[in-house]
Amino acid sequence: MSNKVKAALVWCLFPDAGTARVVAGTLLEEKRIACANILPTVESVFTWKGVVSSETESAVLYKTTAEHLEPLTKRLEELHPYETPAIVGWLVDETSPQTLEWLIGSLS
Numbered sequence: 001m002s003n004k005v006k007a008a009l010v011w012c013l014f015p016d017a018g019t020a021r022v023v024a025g026t027l028l029e030e031k032r033i034a035c036a037n038i039l040p041t042v043e044s045v046f047t048w049k050g051v052v053s054s055e056t057e058s059a060v061l062y063k064t065t066a067e068h069l070e071p072l073t074k075r076l077e078e079l080h081p082y083e084t085p086a087i088v089g090w091l092v093d094e095t096s097p098q099t100l101e102w103l104i105g106s107l108s
Contacts (some may be wrong), residue, residue, distance in 0.1 A: 004019055005091035007047055007103055008069040010062040013044060023079045026059065032072045034106035035063040066091055067107060088100040 008034075014020040023034035039059040046053060064072055069089050070103040076087050095103075 001094060005100060005104055006066040006074075007095040007100060008066045008070070008089060009062050009092060010064065010072055010076070010087065012060050012062070012080070012087045012088040013057045014060065015040070015081060017041075019081060020058045020060045023076070026079060027062065027072070030075070031107050032068055032075055033062045033064050034103045036059075037061040037063075063103060065107060068107060098100065 011028065017038055020036070020038045024033070027033045027036065031052065037060065038062075042057055042059045044055050046055075059088050060086065069091070073087050073089050077085060080087070
């Protein structure tokens with residue numbers, strides 16, 4: 001693996017777009033993310049405490065870098081209103097040079 005900076009993404013669900021927007025604003029101010037794409041309405045079907053449920057939620061895809069990935073997921077846990085938020089992060093295999101430059105500049 002090279003020493004070059006890698007992009008990272010984090011997926012997280014919220015009870016509504018307003019809550020997602022507030023958390024995104026905090027993370028932007030703290031320079032933990034460069035961008036948050038908020039999908040205002042998604043249907044989630046899941047098992048919680050042994051019961052299959054279906055809820056309307058808002059999904060967010062956060063754009064960041066590998067070095068911010070772990071601190072971002074920890075901060076999301078602190079800010080999130082759910083008892084057990086679904087927070088999933090991963091490294092991006094390929095990123096255009098322009099996007100990577102923008103990410104690095106946004107997080108500096």
